[in-house]
Amino acid sequence: MATFQSVAGDVGTARHRILSAIRAHGPLTRAQLARAASLAPSTVTEVVQALAAERTLVETEIVRSEQRRTGPKSRALAFEPSLSATVGVDFGFRTVRALVADASGTPLADGRAELPADYGADEGLRIARQLVDEVIDRAGVPRPPNAGVAVPGPIDTQHQEVVASSILPGWAGYDSAAFESALGLPVILENDANLAALGEHTYGAGRGVANTLTIKFHSGIGAGVILHDRLVSGIRGGAGEIGHVEVDPQGPLCRCGKRGCLDTFASVPAILATLRPHREVDSVGELLALLEAGDAGAERCIRDAALAVGRVASTAALLLAPERIIIVGAMARAGDVVTDAIREVLERQAIPQAHTVPEVVLGSLDDRHSAMGAVAIGLGAQGWLPEESTPRRPESTPRAG
Ligand SMILES: [Zn+2]
Incomplete structure (x- = not known):
């Protein structure tokens, strides 16, 4: 072996x-x-x-x-098919996904489970353990040497723990050791939008492109930055938190504790709340059905949200000059309405003649982007991915705070 x-x-x-x-x-x-x-x-x-x-x-x-x-x-x-595998686990707001992939990143088994509203860490981990055991069993492989885990909030990647924040209040201080004992295998933690970027970079719409910005346009809005083929996590994993860029200082209170963040105008709950006085919509599925049926109000709300995302993305594009912007998450399912609006702002915000406007494309991994990024981080730690695409993890950095 x-x-x-x-x-x-x-x-x-x-x-x-x-x-x-x-x-x-x-x-x-x-x-x-x-x-x-x-x-x-x-x-x-x-x-x-x-x-x-x-x-x-x-x-x-x-x-x-x-x-x-x-x-x-x-x-x-x-x-050798059973030689090595990893598990990609993706915690969402209401579901958890677990995906077993072999050393080439080919999925062998995939499953998801519902999570109760506002679930705590212990309950989420207990449900995830059952799911992980079940998919390993279905994949027919020995228990993999590790798992990558995507968490929808700030992660201190250097110290491998969930950062205390009002975004994921029940998870503060949970570290990779706590995840390991709950899931029964060594764990590497990373933010879900960062892993969406790594997943698309390694296996999806960002393959072969060294510099990308992946935007997770979802219940919350986050971004993952790939520069020179590497995921950029920043201090305490804080890179790419574009959902909390201030759009209006007098705007609605955000779950993070600030006011007028991009999330409060453009996230899925914000779009649904804008439409709800006039339409009966409770889910992304219902919203997209209205769009499909040609509902002008639904289209306007989605387009305005995408324009707001585009304005923040264009600032990021001026700062980082990515070659490609990849849109993932539930709102990516709205397709052209979203990509056209974002492209429109990018073109307007680019420096005339001087700047190449990045391409705007949809992700190609459906809703498996973060789970596949978790697979990539797991396989990278095992030495199966090229060194340049494996995130660097400094071993000895003073603990913040
Ligand atoms: Zn916020």
Whole structure:
């Protein structure tokens, strides 16, 4: 059995490149591996032999469509399916999702469970434990060496604990050790919008793009920043909290304790509250049905919310110059109404001629973006992802406060 340390060590460079190539492209023949990993064929042969001997890689008969149909079949190399997996857990406001993926990030089993309104940490973790056990069982793999966990609030990623805030009051002080004992496996914590960005960067609409801003347009609004292929967490994980940018100092009180935050104008609850005096809407599903039916009020409310998100996004774009802005979350399901409005503000706010306006696209992982980011962080910690896309985690930083 391979150890992850051996993959990450100095002698592991060629191994890492080979594993990364298979992760990126799926099963590859030795010749394809030599090209994809930029290694000499003799090095590939030698390293593949070692990886096969320790059952990290297995030979498969998969013949890819671009190969000739005649002649001997090339044997492709793939990850041993049960070798390594991780669990991506995503806590939302009302549901928790758990997804088991193999070393290539391919989902093996996926499940979700309802959470009671305003659930506390202990109850959320108890429900998550049942779900995690169930999906591991369904995936048919040994208990994975770790899990990535997405939490919808500020996370001190360096010290791996939930930051005390009025956003997630019941979770203050819960750290990775508490999550580990509740979930029964080592845990890496990160904010859900940050993991949405990492998920889209690694497996979705941000693949191959080094600089992206991913906006989770949802019950709350958050953003994840990828710069030079790395997730930027900032001090106490505070990067990307765009939902709490002040839009109007006299605006409604926000759950964070400030007034007039973007969340109070543009989050899903804010959109529903604006519409509710005139329409019967209680959920995103009902809101989108109204939009689909051509309801002018629903379209106006969604568009105004997206314009507000766009104004904050355009400031972020002037600061960070991302190549692509990726929209995820429940409001991404409104499609063009949202992306057109955000694009409109970005174009207006960009410096004429001097600035490239970032593309605005929808995420491509449906509502699995944060769970797939949690998978990426879990696999990154195991050494399965390229070093440059694994978030840096300083070990010794003085504790804040
Ligand atoms: Zn706020």
